[in-house]
Amino acid sequence: MRQMLILGGGTAGTIMANKLAAALDERDWRITVVDGTEEHYYQPGFLFVPFGIYRMREIVKPRRQYLPGRIKFILSGIERIDAARKSVTLASGEALRYDCLIVATGADIHPEQIDGMLDEEWGRSKFDFYTPKGADRLAQFLKSWQGGKLVLSIAEMPIKCPVAPLEFLFLADAYFTERGMRDKVDLHLVTPLSGAFTKPTSSKVLGEFLERKGITVTPDFDLGRVDSKEKKLVAWDETEVSYDVLVSIPPNMGDPCIARSEMGNELNFVPTNKETLKADGLEDVFVLGDASNLPSSKAGSVAHFQSEILFQNILEHIEGRPASAHFDGHANCFIESGFGKGLLIDFNYETEPLPGEFPLPGIGPFKLLEESPINHYGKMMFRWVYWNLLLRGMELPIEAEMSMAGKRAR
């Protein structure tokens, strides 16, 4: 019996488990998924929790419910991957041999990486919304907040869902407006990027959105430390930004087991071939989703597109053929802009997000880089698509490879 081992039962690992369960012969292959927790969170939902749009219990389900019957699920932390011996040691000490390994261990926030971030003010005047606990605490806090200066700070790139900080501010603008206290709230974005976003066209469009909504941007700010007493952010060059409430996006890093296995970069992301998704220099190891060092966005849509490429490459790999499918860096992200509207961006390694229309049979077209209610409905509908189609590895009417159809190039 050959062993297909998937580390991580999040978006990437679950999609892959479903695809492989349907394709690999049960007499030849055993498929195992290892994850340290039972709960599968719909992570795009975290953004809505601080504003009371979703409650946490509405965006969590049991992991096992999304894994087909033939998959063996092991609830355990991962101690170490030993690629030379094709074996993975679990936290319990048990060793699992594999013939093919898929690393889908994701990324998490690490507030302890910033001096002065984790202290008694964490959860009182300094918050995150990338964890269930953080998003819940922020929701509680905002309910009774009387106003002041709210600073959203991105510590360093890359982060999961690079548009989430902007969406947070757009939703905050709408939330405080609807509560009749927008005039009492100062909204700020403090970012290490040179503008609102990474690529020129979308950075300009999104920058104008921030301006129109009265949100101040401090660009090129490389966060060195937080001074909780004085309530200020201090950059490495000693420039400062004060806050009353800090919403932090701390450094995002890969799983600690990657560091223990000595197979990650300085952020514990696994160096991976950006086209084939094969781990650099390791035999029979593939990397899917946020766990890799790919220069693509860390987002569920990306994990989904990658999974179609990886599925083909793994089938070829186990038949001893070279990988023929190539990932193009495709990402597709709805951006909530508040007041029941949203934007959509669609891009890849080579093509930056462009304006135009995004055709989708039966539902679309959606508007690209332009605000419209249909984009908001797309985003809200996506939660259903996620649980019922995407995780189950079903075909979605959107190709893994980015298309130029509808896009207006400059």
Next chain:
Amino acid sequence: MGTMSIVAKPIELDADGHLANRNDWNEDLARDIAAQEGITELTPQHWAVINFMRKVFEKEGDAPSIRRLTKESGVDTKTLYQLFPKGPAKRAAKIAGLPKPKGCI
């Protein structure tokens, strides 16, 4: 038929203002780019960072992040910001004749 000697070859830049062709780079040009960026003198510590960046790029096709510079170049973060004010990763890459670090999208 006469000959013509080219006095100064124009240097091509990419959209970010970095060298378009890495082969155009030399140490004198690095000093010129540094001066344009407001860094009047390149000290041995500057060169240590620049050379480390070029080495990483040569091997991996992308310039290292600040986090990696701190970890592996032997220069701590605080000093990096003193050497290359306002974003050491971007600035040092520019002076080293490398494209803007991809970072992420």
